[in-house]
Amino acid sequence: xxxxxxxxxxxxxxxxxxxxxxxxxxxxxxxxxxxxxxxxxxxxxxxxxxxxxxxxxxxxxxxxxxxxxxxxxxxxxxxxxxxxxxxxxxxxxxxxxxxxxxxxxxxxxxxxxxxxxxxxxxxxxxxxxxxxxxxxxxxxxxxxxxxxxxxxxxxxxxxxxxxxxxxxxxxxxxxxxxxxxxxxxxxxxxxxxxxxxxxxxxxxxxxxxxxxxxxxxxxxxxxxxxxxxxxxxxxxxxxxxxxxxxxxxxxxxxxxxxxxxxxxxxxxxxxxxxxxxxxxxxxxxxxxxxxxxxxxxxxxxxxxxxxxxxxxxxxxxxxxxxxxxxxxxxxxxxxxxxxxxxxxxxxxxxxxxxxxxxxxxxxxxxxxxxxxxxxxxxxxxxxxxxxxxxxxxxxxxxx
Amino acid sequence: xxxxxxxxxxxxxxxxxxxxxxxxxxxxxxxxxxxxxxxxxxxxxxxxxxxxxxxxxxxxxxxxxxxxxxxxxxxxxxxxxxxxxxxxxxxxxxxxxxxxxxxxxxxxxxxxxxxxxxxxxxxxxxxxxxxxxxxxxxxxxxxxxxxxxxxxxxxxxxxxxxxxxxxxxxxxxxxxxxxxxxxxxxxxxxxxxxxxxxxxxxxxxxxxxxxxxxxxxxxxxxxxxxxxxxxxxxxxxxxxxxxxxxxxxxxxxxxxxxxxxxxxxxxxxxxxxxxxxxxxxxxxxxxxxxxxxxxxxxxxxxxxxxxxxxxxxxxxxxxxxxxxxxxxxxxxxxxxxxxxxxxxxxxxxxxxxxxxxxxxxxxxxxxxxxxxxxxxxxxxxxxxxxxxxxxxxxxxxxxxxxx
Ligand code: SF4
Ligand code: SF4
Numbered sequence: 001x002x003x004x005x006x007x008x009x010x011x012x013x014x015x016x017x018x019x020x021x022x023x024x025x026x027x028x029x030x031x032x033x034x035x036x037x038x039x040x041x042x043x044x045x046x047x048x049x050x051x052x053x054x055x056x057x058x059x060x061x062x063x064x065x066x067x068x069x070x071x072x073x074x075x076x077x078x079x080x081x082x083x084x085x086x087x088x089x090x091x092x093x094x095x096x097x098x099x100x101x102x103x104x105x106x107x108x109x110x111x112x113x114x115x116x117x118x119x120x121x122x123x124x125x126x127x128x129x130x131x132x133x134x135x136x137x138x139x140x141x142x143x144x145x146x147x148x149x150x151x152x153x154x155x156x157x158x159x160x161x162x163x164x165x166x167x168x169x170x171x172x173x174x175x176x177x178x179x180x181x182x183x184x185x186x187x188x189x190x191x192x193x194x195x196x197x198x199x200x201x202x203x204x205x206x207x208x209x210x211x212x213x214x215x216x217x218x219x220x221x222x223x224x225x226x227x228x229x230x231x232x233x234x235x236x237x238x239x240x241x242x243x244x245x246x247x248x249x250x251x252x253x254x255x256x257x258x259x260x261x262x263x264x265x266x267x268x269x270x271x272x273x274x275x276x277x278x279x280x281x282x283x284x285x286x287x288x289x290x291x292x293x294x295x296x297x298x299x300x301x302x303x304x305x306x307x308x309x310x311x312x313x314x315x316x317x318x319x320x321x322x323x324x325x326x327x328x329x330x331x332x333x334x335x336x337x338x339x340x341x342x343x344x345x346x347x348x349x350x351x352x353x354x355x356x357x358x359x360x361x362x363x364x365x366x367x368x369x370x371x372x373x374x375x376x377x378x379x380x381x382x383x384x385x386x387x388x389x390x391x392x393x394x395x396x397x398x399x
Numbered sequence: 400x401x402x403x404x405x406x407x408x409x410x411x412x413x414x415x416x417x418x419x420x421x422x423x424x425x426x427x428x429x430x431x432x433x434x435x436x437x438x439x440x441x442x443x444x445x446x447x448x449x450x451x452x453x454x455x456x457x458x459x460x461x462x463x464x465x466x467x468x469x470x471x472x473x474x475x476x477x478x479x480x481x482x483x484x485x486x487x488x489x490x491x492x493x494x495x496x497x498x499x500x501x502x503x504x505x506x507x508x509x510x511x512x513x514x515x516x517x518x519x520x521x522x523x524x525x526x527x528x529x530x531x532x533x534x535x536x537x538x539x540x541x542x543x544x545x546x547x548x549x550x551x552x553x554x555x556x557x558x559x560x561x562x563x564x565x566x567x568x569x570x571x572x573x574x575x576x577x578x579x580x581x582x583x584x585x586x587x588x589x590x591x592x593x594x595x596x597x598x599x600x601x602x603x604x605x606x607x608x609x610x611x612x613x614x615x616x617x618x619x620x621x622x623x624x625x626x627x628x629x630x631x632x633x634x635x636x637x638x639x640x641x642x643x644x645x646x647x648x649x650x651x652x653x654x655x656x657x658x659x660x661x662x663x664x665x666x667x668x669x670x671x672x673x674x675x676x677x678x679x680x681x682x683x684x685x686x687x688x689x690x691x692x693x694x695x696x697x698x699x700x701x702x703x704x705x706x707x708x709x710x711x712x713x714x715x716x717x718x719x720x721x722x723x724x725x726x727x728x729x730x731x732x733x734x735x736x737x738x739x740x741x742x743x744x745x746x747x748x749x750x751x752x753x754x755x756x757x758x759x760x761x762x763x764x765x766x767x768x769x770x771x772x773x774x775x776x777x778x779x780x781x782x783x784x785x786x787x788x789x790x791x792x793x794x795x796x797x798x799x800x801x802x
Contacts, residue, residue, distance in 0.1 A: 099755035102723035126561040133554035322529040354526035357481035
């Protein structure tokens, strides 16, 4: 599915939900407290960029706002957003989102703009305390806005649902890494896309159905290896993971910030030299990092457990922890036999652009070739981007 | 035509050079002794100073690199390492000069033993120090001060205070030092006095003619950024305030003929401070700006715990850590208090935190105050991103409104 098709399909799903009387709440930063939002009767949905909407932001944003925020703003100005009951902006993640949330409130006072402020890093219980209070404040605000109080039983159902969805997506990611011929990156990115559009029971059933097809093709040993790797990825520690990886074909990983797996799948589709097993892993914010988030426990206080889960996810370039991220990247590249790394940089995205040189350096230190891919949400330079990927693949193939 | 310059130079400027020189020497010695920290401008420096850790400021070094017009070259060194030209030019100048200190005539800082960043000015600082840390091997401590929506909530206060406790622990371990209450109180007191004196000098610009112009304030703010909490900093501001008060008493303005009073918003273009002097020739003075007014308040308290509470207050509430409404209110207040005729917003491509929102706040400020404003775009260090002719045209259009 191409990215425009993904958006089209996502809009249809959202429209169907709205028609069925559901309230859809958008989020911009990849780690919203899904379970808490659902506990208020809301359907959380990623507010996606749309490459076909261009340049309607100029009266409110300068050109040096990141391409993601410019694109979202343009969509809102040209009224091309799906019907959202509100949008959750993040606070304290990056300067662009911090300010654009404020600007949005001024320009579109009729929109319900909420803010969830995150701690900049994982400082143990101090961060959990802070984020849980923020989530609780958000929950109170939701009650006030929509008149639907937090429901403990909805929360439990949501925690279970999200656990199931993430669980199965983690398995797909792991199988893609170990046995890439069993699931295409396209399929994986579509399934992740469904999660981002709306984590519904139907989406979960479809994912489980797909998993039945895949798991049939694995023998017991392979199943054990999949489980072992999944655990290691979830725990962000590959030190104990030992397995023979079939690296006869070249294996590429992608890293960067707020890019969707489907964008990449779409970009890769027509590039000569790419086989269906080439792209084995994305480590993107809207893909791998959203999926490899530990489950929310239903035993303790919902706000604290939700905070714990969010803080337990792989850290973002917007957060502190660069040394940990580069160390983990090196492990991924070496232990999972990656031959080449594509480093995505959103145009005018400070977190991406600051982190890219360190990621490239880390890859070079373990002998993995890299290419930097400057992107914008409109993919305005698509031909050049594709050319760059193609040249990169040729270089790797020649080595 | 008279040869007289349209602006008056401050006598205190000579003292400023001495302080800068002294600060540089002390930083060098501290580095050799293993006691130097690079610190962001909004960091609660009273704590490291009280723990005998010497602070030095890469943002100030960025300003020097800008003022000496080597910005594009030094930023280019960082770009050669893969850092995008779209990133903050203070950060690029810092990364570039750390990579090639011998190729930087002025502005390269001695090697630190730690980086102390506080994100009350922006999120960039974290990424920038991470890059510097990779270059030097010195660790980063980040004090997280989540941006304020309105009043600071109790759990924000508690979280920032826990951050301060971690800071004391980090400094203790990294520099083998402790925080003594008496010393902390003494440093906080010196810092507060310096800030109060500085604030009085700023306030004096409400007078007509204004005793200080923009460039005067941008230059004389250096010690309050780099040396607050130290004796010589307080002394400097005593001398500055005396000169300012003398000017006020004698009705001596910063420029010879004050006709139009404007507000400046954002960091200045350091490589072209003559921009303000050229405007001075047309009777334009800037009695206030949001940049130097970002500093206010004093760390007060009787014991370590209450002093830490004071630090939480002051450093969470800096201008850039507040929302758009607060920024608009501040600008409107300055326009009213300083009786200003209009405002110039410098949209700095480097600085998203300061600049994004200006297009909206320009409209609101005009609506609320009735005075016109203009947005000009450029950069503070990287002169490649500054189109002087275009900026001139825009400023001319604003000035025509006052004829
Ligand atoms: S993280 Fe980057 S892409 Fe995402 S909103 Fe911030 S600046 Fe934009
Ligand atoms: S110029 Fe802006 S982005 Fe750069 S360090 Fe200063 S506040 Fe941060």
